Amino acid sequence: MQVNKQTLTVAIVGAGVIGCSWAAVWVRAGHRVAIFDSDISVLEGIRDRLLRNLRDSVGDPQASLAALEAGVVIHSTLEDAVAAADLVHESVAEKVEVKRELFERLDRVSKPEAILASSTSAIPLSQFTEGLLNRHRCVIVHPATPPHTLPATEVVPAPWTDAAVVERTLSLLEEVGQSPVLVKKDHPGFAMNRLQGALLIEMFRLIEAGVVTAADADKLVTDGFALRWAVVGPLQAIDLNADGGLEEYLARYGDIYDRMAMERHETERFVSPSLARELVKQFRDQLPLEQLEAKRSWRDQRIAKLKRLLAKKDSDR
Amino acid sequence: MQVNKQTLTVAIVGAGVIGCSWAAVWVRAGHRVAIFDSDISVLEGIRDRLLRNLRDSVGDPQASLAALEAGVVIHSTLEDAVAAADLVHESVAEKVEVKRELFERLDRVSKPEAILASSTSAIPLSQFTEGLLNRHRCVIVHPATPPHTLPATEVVPAPWTDAAVVERTLSLLEEVGQSPVLVKKDHPGFAMNRLQGALLIEMFRLIEAGVVTAADADKLVTDGFALRWAVVGPLQAIDLNADGGLEEYLARYGDIYDRMAMERHETERFVSPSLARELVKQFRDQLPLEQLEAKRSWRDQRIAKLKRLLAKKDSDR
Numbered sequence: 001m002q003v004n005k006q007t008l009t010v011a012i013v014g015a016g017v018i019g020c021s022w023a024a025v026w027v028r029a030g031h032r033v034a035i036f037d038s039d040i041s042v043l044e045g046i047r048d049r050l051l052r053n054l055r056d057s058v059g060d061p062q063a064s065l066a067a068l069e070a071g072v073v074i075h076s077t078l079e080d081a082v083a084a085a086d087l088v089h090e091s092v093a094e095k096v097e098v099k100r101e102l103f104e105r106l107d108r109v110s111k112p113e114a115i116l117a118s119s120t121s122a123i124p125l126s127q128f129t130e131g132l133l134n135r136h137r138c139v140i141v142h143p144a145t146p147p148h149t150l151p152a153t154e155v156v157p158a159p160w161t162d163a164a165v166v167e168r169t170l171s172l173l174e175e176v177g178q179s180p181v182l183v184k185k186d187h188p189g190f191a192m193n194r195l196q197g198a199l200l201i202e203m204f205r206l207i208e209a210g211v212v213t214a215a216d217a218d219k220l221v222t223d224g225f226a227l228r229w230a231v232v233g234p235l236q237a238i239d240l241n242a243d244g245g246l247e248e249y250l251a252r253y254g255d256i257y258d259r260m261a262m263e264r265h266e267t268e269r270f271v272s273p274s275l276a277r278e279l280v281k282q283f284r285d286q287l288p289l290e291q292l293e294a295k296r297s298w299r300d301q302r303i304a305k306l307k308r309l310l311a312k313k314d315s316d317r
Numbered sequence: 318m319q320v321n322k323q324t325l326t327v328a329i330v331g332a333g334v335i336g337c338s339w340a341a342v343w344v345r346a347g348h349r350v351a352i353f354d355s356d357i358s359v360l361e362g363i364r365d366r367l368l369r370n371l372r373d374s375v376g377d378p379q380a381s382l383a384a385l386e387a388g389v390v391i392h393s394t395l396e397d398a399v400a401a402a403d404l405v406h407e408s409v410a411e412k413v414e415v416k417r418e419l420f421e422r423l424d425r426v427s428k429p430e431a432i433l434a435s436s437t438s439a440i441p442l443s444q445f446t447e448g449l450l451n452r453h454r455c456v457i458v459h460p461a462t463p464p465h466t467l468p469a470t471e472v473v474p475a476p477w478t479d480a481a482v483v484e485r486t487l488s489l490l491e492e493v494g495q496s497p498v499l500v501k502k503d504h505p506g507f508a509m510n511r512l513q514g515a516l517l518i519e520m521f522r523l524i525e526a527g528v529v530t531a532a533d534a535d536k537l538v539t540d541g542f543a544l545r546w547a548v549v550g551p552l553q554a555i556d557l558n559a560d561g562g563l564e565e566y567l568a569r570y571g572d573i574y575d576r577m578a579m580e581r582h583e584t585e586r587f588v589s590p591s592l593a594r595e596l597v598k599q600f601r602d603q604l605p606l607e608q609l610e611a612k613r614s615w616r617d618q619r620i621a622k623l624k625r626l627l628a629k630k631d632s633d634r
Contacts, residue, residue: 017560056617094569122573144541145558149617151624152541179540181533188580189573191529192537197574197587198519199551202512204588207596212508214596216498218550220509223496224461224469226546230627233535234516241462243334252411256439256506257514263505270514271521279524279531300373300466305626307468310547310619 005175007031011085011110013078013102014092015046018119021146022089024053027071028148029176035074036081038092046074057148082110087172089141091119100128107132115165117141121193124186125158136162139169142190143178151179154190231302239283240296247280322492324348328402328427330395330419331409332363335436338463339406341370344388345465346493352391353398355409363391374465399427404489406458408436417445424449432482434458438510441503442475453479456486459507460495468496471507548619556600557613564597 010026012019015037027033027050035046050072054065075081082088088110092098099118106116116138118125129138139161144150153173157166166182173180183190189197203217212220228237235246242248250271257270271279287295327343329336332354344350344367352363367389371382392398399405405427409415416435423433433455435442446455456478461467470490474483483499490497500507506514520534529537545554552563559565567588574587588596604612 017558052614053617056614057621121570144537144545146613146617149620149624150541150544152537152539154537179536181529181537183528185526185528187523187526187528189577191523191534192541193570193573194523194577195516195519195534195537196542196551197577198515199512200555201574201578201587202515203551204592206504206508206511208589208592209502209504211500211502211504212498214552214599215550217508217512218552219496220461220469220471220498220512221546222469222548222550224467224509225513226543227467228461229538229543230547230623231539233532233539234513234520235531235535238517241334253438253510256510257518260506260511260514261518270518272525275521275525282531296463297369297373300370300463302627303466304374306547306623307466309622309626 008086008172009034009084011036011082011088013037013081013088013090013106014119015042015049015074016091017146018143019089019091020046020049021053021148022091022119022143023050023072024057024148025176025178026089027068028054028057031071031176033072034081034085035072036076036078038078043074043076047072053146053148078105079109082106082114085110085114087115087117087169089117089119094120094123096123096127099123103128103132103138107134113137115139115169117169119143122189124188125156125161126186129158129160135160137165139165140183140190141169141173141180142192144192147178151177152192153178153180154183154192155180156183156186156190158186227303227306228299230306231299235279236283239287240292240299243292245280245287245289245292246283247276250276250280325403325489326351326401328353328399328405330354330398330405330407330423331436332359332366332391333408334463335460336406336408337363337366338370338465339408339436339460340367340389341374341465342493342495343406344385345371345374348388348493350389351398351402352389353393353395355395360391360393364389370463370465395422396426399423399431402427402431404432404434406434406436411437411440413440413444416440420445420449420455424451430454432456432486434486436460439506441505442473442478443503446475446477452477454482456482457500457507458486458490458497459509461509464495468494469509470495470497471500471509472497473500473503473507475503544620544623545616547623548616552596553600556604557609557616560606560609562597562604562606562609563600564593567593567597 009032012023012033012035015035023033023035051065054068088106092102112134118140119142120140121142125138125140129135140156142154144152155169170180206212207214207217238249239246254270261270326349329340329350329352332352340350340352368382371385405423409419429451435457436459437457438459442457446452457473459471461469472486487497523529524531524534555566556563571587578587
């Protein structure tokens with residue numbers, strides 16, 4: 001949705017749910033998009049899926065998208081699709097052998113200066129780029145699903161990824177309206193799925209223990225935390241939830257969460273004293289205690305607006 | 318915000334952040350509110366805090382609240398505050414001795430048919446109501462913070478809580494616009510804080526391991542999951558994120574999450590096969606696979622609207 005400095009050509013390789021969503025992200029920002037999928041049965045559905053993504057992301061079912069659509073070309077060979085690409089974005093099956101073979105081909109047929117990005121949600125980049133001649137230009141760009149709707153995006157380099165490639169990828173994503181986050185270690189599951197996984201595991205445990213139903217577990221998040229977290233992140237949220245900020249919150253509730261951590265056979269406490277000190281310092285540097293109350297009002301007014309918007313839910317499907 | 322069938326008198330005992338937020342919930346729905354706090358220094362700030370909560374929750378800083386304010390009386394003794402109450406809502410310090418002593422008094426000085434509700438976030442109800450003459454009318458009503466902004470509310474009975482009291486509490490909360498969830502077992506941490514705790518613990522781990530910064534950990538939730546979860550809960554979200562629904566999602570990503578569960582020394586898998594089967598059945602009964610794509614469009618259009626609303630962020634404080 002932003003004006004880009006330079007029109008790029010982005011090759012989308014693998015045109016399933018994620019690939020067609022990425023295509024919408026790049027094309028709506030005014031870039032040229034070249035699409036390829038090895039599964040011929042997929043090809044004819046691509047344009048419909050892409051148009052739906054574009055309409056959904058502008059929130060207007062009647063929007064005229066002819067101009068945007070003109071920027072999209074569907075190719076019948078991988079070579080044609082990537083030939084002119086400044087960035088190649090792969091969203092094929094989550095199989096390491098498939099990705100390894102594809103990246104070997106991409107490394108040969110793409111322009112040597114093109115960035116090679118992977119949408120993988122969990123396979124370490126090192127497992128399928130190690131042997132490449134130009135492995136320094138490979139980087140993981142893993143989106144929240146679907147990226148045309150959700151801006152959060154993990155950027156995960158391999159040990160050999162060039163720092164300039166990481167910087168360029170982060171700034172390109174910012175320019176097209178995504179919200180990129182640098183994941184500094186190739187940690188299993190990266191960061192996003194670890195956060196989601198931690199919440200899902202706890203939900204399954206509570207449902208299995210008969211504490212809440214599945215629908216109610218969803219409702220506790222949808223009608224509670226999610227509204228708050230859409231305005232302030234989970235850490236900032238607890239900082240706002242005690243008059244003395246994070247420090248008071250941790251002093252007051254740390255024991256409860258320590259018990260939770262222990263129940264899970266965690267060897268460490270909920271939060272280490274050194275991390276707690278560091279976070280308290282960060283939060284207080286950003287927002288002095290005397291401004292907490294005003295920030296709470298700001299948060300609450302924003303949440304009230306979100307709720308009014310979402311209250312239209314019941315008349316919708 | 319809803320028309321209530323009958324005007325009630327609700328006594329708010331403990332007028333800190335949570336008490337004044339609950340007061341706003343009840344008074345904006347047209348009920349009479351009687352407030353008491355044993356800390357005299359708190360009393361003079363109550364009206365300001367309550368007015369701010371009401372303004373924030375209607376989202377209009379200029380709103381005239383005289384009519385609502387007329388429904389609020391601040392009392393100087395506990396006895397006066399609870400004398401006429403149909404529901405007494407306690408939000409005092411999270412100390413079991415304090416609550417035990419207070420509930421003993423409440424049981425003596427309130428109308429025998431009044432519901433006695435506690436906002437405790439973690440102390441089992443059985444620990445401070447066991448010895449009461451009328452313990453059958455005690456129930457935990459634990460809000461997401463703050464309740465005048467966030468509807469999600471846990472209702473947790475003790476083994477001796479009357480089923481009719483639970484039903485009445487759930488329906489009163491629905492009537493005043495909250496989103497109550499029955500927590501069927503007095504599980505440590507109930508359900509809400511266990512969900513939040515699971516996410517926070519994982520965030521702290523990732524920050525401590527140097528994978529992401531604290532600000533980026535917040536951003537991954539704020540600009541990603543929270544937008545999705547405000548529209549569809551975490552379980553429904555994964556159901557929508559594979560063409561074959563939850564069944565395909567679990568088959569495809571279950572291994573990743575199983576590894577996460579094992580790393581935490583969990584003895585069980587991410588999700589047991591029997592729970593997985595039951596959830597797949599529930600989700601398919603609610604939404605046949607052929608309607609998944611249309612539901613995704615609906616989700617994405619709603620998220621696009623939320624994003625537009627939140628994009629005003631930068632011009633705000």
